[in-house]
Amino acid sequence: MTLLGEFALWISLPVALWGMVMGYAGGRTLRGDLVLSAERSIYAVFGLHILASAGVMAAFLGNRYEYWYVASYSNASLEVFYKVTGLWAGQRGSLLFWALLLGFFSTICVFTNRDKNREFMPYVAGVLQTILAFFIIVLLFADVNPFERLDFMPADGQGLNPQLQNYWMTIHPPTLYLGFTAFTIPFAFAVASLLNGRLDARWIQLTRRWILTSWLFLSVGIVFGMRWAYEELGWGGYWFWDPVENASLLPWLTATAFLHSIQIQENRGMLKVWNMSLVLMTFILTIFATFLTRSGLIESVHSFAQELKIAFIFLTFMGAVVAACVVLIIYRLPQLRSENQIESFFSRESAFLFNNLMLLGAAFAVLWGTLFPLISEGVTGQQISVGPPFFQRVNFPIGLVLLALVGIGPVIAWRRATRRNLQKNFTIPVVVGLVTGAALWISGARHELALVTWSLCAFVLMIIATEFWKGTRARARIEGEGYALAFFHLISRNRRRWGGYIVHVGFVMICLAFAGSAYNTDARFNVQPGDVVEAVSPFGHTYTLTYEGLSVALGRGERNLLWQAIATVSVAQDGVPKGVLTTEKRQYNQRDSQPMTEVGVRSILREDLYLILSALNDQTGAVNAESGSQGIDLQVLIKPLISWIWLGTLMLVLGSVIALWPNVDRRRSEDTLPMEPESEPATAGAAD
Amino acid sequence: MKKNGRFMVGLVGMATVVTYLIWTGVSETMVYYLTPVELIERVETDPSFHEIGVKVGAMVIPGSYSRVEGELLHVFTVRDLVDETVTFTVEFRDALPDTFTDDVEVVLEGRLRPDGVFEATTLLTKCGSRYEAAPEDLAGNPG
Amino acid sequence: MTLYLGVALVTAAVVLFILQPVVKGVHASLEREDDELTETEARKRVALLALRDVEYDFLAGKLDEDDYRSLKSELTAEALAALEADDQARVGAFTTADDDLEGEIAVIRQGLQDGYVCPSCSFSNEDGSRFCSACGHALADAVAS
Numbered sequence: 001m002t003l004l005g006e007f008a009l010w011i012s013l014p015v016a017l018w019g020m021v022m023g024y025a026g027g028r029t030l031r032g033d034l035v036l037s038a039e040r041s042i043y044a045v046f047g048l049h050i051l052a053s054a055g056v057m058a059a060f061l062g063n064r065y066e067y068w069y070v071a072s073y074s075n076a077s078l079e080v081f082y083k084v085t086g087l088w089a090g091q092r093g094s095l096l097f098w099a100l101l102l103g104f105f106s107t108i109c110v111f112t113n114r115d116k117n118r119e120f121m122p123y124v125a126g127v128l129q130t131i132l133a134f135f136i137i138v139l140l141f142a143d144v145n146p147f148e149r150l151d152f153m154p155a156d157g158q159g160l161n162p163q164l165q166n167y168w169m170t171i172h173p174p175t176l177y178l179g180f181t182a183f184t185i186p187f188a189f190a191v192a193s194l195l196n197g198r199l200d201a202r203w204i205q206l207t208r209r210w211i212l213t214s215w216l217f218l219s220v221g222i223v224f225g226m227r228w229a230y231e232e233l234g235w236g237g238y239w240f241w242d243p244v245e246n247a248s249l250l251p252w253l254t255a256t257a258f259l260h261s262i263q264i265q266e267n268r269g270m271l272k273v274w275n276m277s278l279v280l281m282t283f284i285l286t287i288f289a290t291f292l293t294r295s296g297l298i299e300s301v302h303s304f305a306q307e308l309k310i311a312f313i314f315l316t317f318m319g320a321v322v323a324a325c326v327v328l329i330i331y332r333l334p335q336l337r338s339e340n341q342i343e344s345f346f347s348r349e350s351a352f353l354f355n356n357l358m359l360l361g362a363a364f365a366v367l368w369g370t371l372f373p374l375i376s377e378g379v380t381g382q383q384i385s386v387g388p389p390f391f392q393r394v395n396f397p398i399g400l401v402l403l404a405l406v407g408i409g410p411v412i413a414w415r416r417a418t419r420r421n422l423q424k425n426f427t428i429p430v431v432v433g434l435v436t437g438a439a440l441w442i443s444g445a446r447h448e449l450a451l452v453t454w455s456l457c458a459f460v461l462m463i464i465a466t467e468f469w470k471g472t473r474a475r476a477r478i479e480g481e482g483y484a485l486a487f488f489h490l491i492s493r494n495r496r497r498w499g500g501y502i503v504h505v506g507f508v509m510i511c512l513a514f515a516g517s518a519y520n521t522d523a524r525f526n527v528q529p530g531d532v533v534e535a536v537s538p539f540g541h542t543y544t545l546t547y548e549g550l551s552v553a554l555g556r557g558e559r560n561l562l563w564q565a566i567a568t569v570s571v572a573q574d575g576v577p578k579g580v581l582t583t584e585k586r587q588y589n590q591r592d593s594q595p596m597t598e599v600g601v602r603s604i605l606r607e608d609l610y611l612i613l614s615a616l617n618d619q620t621g622a623v624n625a626e627s628g629s630q631g632i633d634l635q636v637l638i639k640p641l642i643s644w645i646w647l648g649t650l651m652l653v654l655g656s657v658i659a660l661w662p663n664v665d666r667r668r669s670e671d672t673l674p675m676e677p678e679s680e681p682a683t684a685g686a687a688d
Numbered sequence: 689m690k691k692n693g694r695f696m697v698g699l700v701g702m703a704t705v706v707t708y709l710i711w712t713g714v715s716e717t718m719v720y721y722l723t724p725v726e727l728i729e730r731v732e733t734d735p736s737f738h739e740i741g742v743k744v745g746a747m748v749i750p751g752s753y754s755r756v757e758g759e760l761l762h763v764f765t766v767r768d769l770v771d772e773t774v775t776f777t778v779e780f781r782d783a784l785p786d787t788f789t790d791d792v793e794v795v796l797e798g799r800l801r802p803d804g805v806f807e808a809t810t811l812l813t814k815c816g817s818r819y820e821a822a823p824e825d826l827a828g829n830p831g
Numbered sequence: 832m833t834l835y836l837g838v839a840l841v842t843a844a845v846v847l848f849i850l851q852p853v854v855k856g857v858h859a860s861l862e863r864e865d866d867e868l869t870e871t872e873a874r875k876r877v878a879l880l881a882l883r884d885v886e887y888d889f890l891a892g893k894l895d896e897d898d899y900r901s902l903k904s905e906l907t908a909e910a911l912a913a914l915e916a917d918d919q920a921r922v923g924a925f926t927t928a929d930d931d932l933e934g935e936i937a938v939i940r941q942g943l944q945d946g947y948v949c950p951s952c953s954f955s956n957e958d959g960s961r962f963c964s965a966c967g968h969a970l971a972d973a974v975a976s
Contacts, residue, residue, distance in 0.1 A: 004837045015845060022853075032858030039859065041849045048845065118861045200873055235783070267884075269877055345698055354702060361706035368710055373721065383721035385743060387797070390717040394709045414884060420895050470891040478890075524760055524783070614783035633760060635783055 005055015006147035012048040016133035023126025046103035075159035123192035168228035179218030187283035234597035247289035257359035407460035433459030453515035499659030509648030516641030753790040787813040
């Protein structure tokens, strides 16, 4: 099975290359037989990669340690679940997994378009096969072949790093990869439209769902990573500004910009070159992110190994793609001219444009900060890095402007807004925002940035709520429906717009939580059993924590556990007992010799109480159950509002799913003609 | 045309602000990444480097780790990765990461005080083997 | 042995699958579908969408009456131009299958040219208006019929 998989991987290269040539040739000569062959080759590559992936899995399940990849990521005692997910546990497997997912999406794309949009398909197939071929070449020739064999047979594998044995970690990379690979489809359509000269908004309409799907997966994938860091890394943070995290943020930022700017092209026929550039940029950044994750270019906790060959291949490919796209855009420039002009500084178009500018500014800042050590080393010979303070300083103001735009965008008029329009729509929300800020100030909040953020959140929420209210009311009046039904119809008749608003609500909730981190508290104690310590929450109540003691258990072979020391802490909030939290140190008998921390978290809507067993006073003594060695370092963190990140993400998913939900009755969808009396305008909202 | 002009001014203004943010952000938060050898050379030629925060990649010397009870203060000695004779003492007042042992490569952020003790504010352990074992490990460790 | 058999089978299947169209001359269609929007149609669509947006914004109380009227008359002119252009492009071309839509467009065009008279106050509105621009009387039903 494994050998067959290896063979399938090899044979997929000529198939992909064949499909690539057939696609471009078919597009040029307009020969249907070549095109059909190209499309079939996509199915074939996908099938071959299923075989190859099955081969890797079979090697994992069969404990075939003669394979380098299996020996490095598995061992006899690893749970079956983690053997299956071993396919994407490390660099080699995950590159194959990338190709598999891309093949999957390409297959869906080719299949669903077998009877329509035929003029795009030759080049779409060609572009998709080019990218597939690239990944196969990387797999086969960049020393990252998952089927590489060792020249000896180890008795057991290295096992999987315990920190990666966590369910968030098994779904985080695949979700991100789904987002990365799905974005290849819009890219392929964009390039196809450049190649065949069909340069209206058609390619955007065709790929809108792909764009939103990819964006959704990216968002969720990023949040999964945050959740993993929060639960597993044991220091209470969820975002490090680590190069790999930044790398996944970059395409998210440009994809968000793209989601917004395509609406200007659809509505006003503007920004064609801009949109082409954004789709290209996002695609390149997904490749860049894959490359950063999977090579050791920049020091990072995620980066795997220092591999120059893979860096060379990736950089060459990225350079070639950029060059090809720039040439194509320049070649088509005359046909990409705007149909309209921006009329006013105060208009929805310009709000969208500023949104784009801010997102790109953030992306540029993040990219710059990430690459800064390399740039400075190249220019001055001295490695200089910028840390989290840099990213926070730059992105905080940008984030605030974006937050304000989330409120302004939906209600400012297209083309030009008059003073009256602005007054009419912004007076109440601005007042609400200011009142919120003042109320928070009176209740004792003094952190300026947090106050500004929360006021803006209130402003935006007020605007969105008003939108929902006005829309429902208008509908209820016209159609004579009850408010609940009108509300339901309002959303279902124009899911894209209202789904977008719901996503915005999610974004506001997340901002709310980010600002809450200004009130994080952090206290450290050295405690003996029976000691009582207190931590005061920024909301005013006091946690009384009693350290009950340490229980050390020797592992029973489960997950290679050697021993685990569990500290029990009972929690009372303002004197009311709230149960018991445990935090522990675990020692695994594999690979890394140092113990790992499991944190204890009590999560309520307002805040998380986060306990960390930082250190055992006397590790050897504790393990040997010596009395008097039960003292520990206990770190007590209070993280206000952090749950709202996860809740906001749920909201964001809900909104995206509403926007993505297929239209059952196509006559009522925004794809048919407008002006049907009962359908709401399709286009005014932002589908962030 | 006037409106377009105003619009361009707005755009350029925004772009300038972002650039300014990045520029000041870099100049105020940048940190030199040095080896212990370089750091010691630097402070000799330019004593102001005692005040500047730097990042240093170094190797913890086995057996040098000790902990001041009750104070959450960790003290250990590190050496240069290449030149083993260049060493200095490190003081770190925070929780150590799980990956810290007294035989590991660390990246310290902080400053080298004039008394020759490095006051670290953050400590990261740097280990290529964290998420993936090198094949050589496998060969030397076939059990 | 089974391995070689498997390899041979996979290879043969793949090669047959992807070469068959070329060898046997099986063609995939490369035609644009009949019901797809043409460029002038797309432009018309954009113009009408803009009109609908203004209408909605007024309805939801986001635009006041003066803004609404000035924007609307401007957009109406654009929409008319787009409709004319689309008509020109269509002369001699096949008629689309979707007669419903054609009918609808005819109604819209008629309304745009003639204006729409409010049953309540006799103000002449642009068609597509849901409320009379002068007195606010609901027009939606009249348009739909």
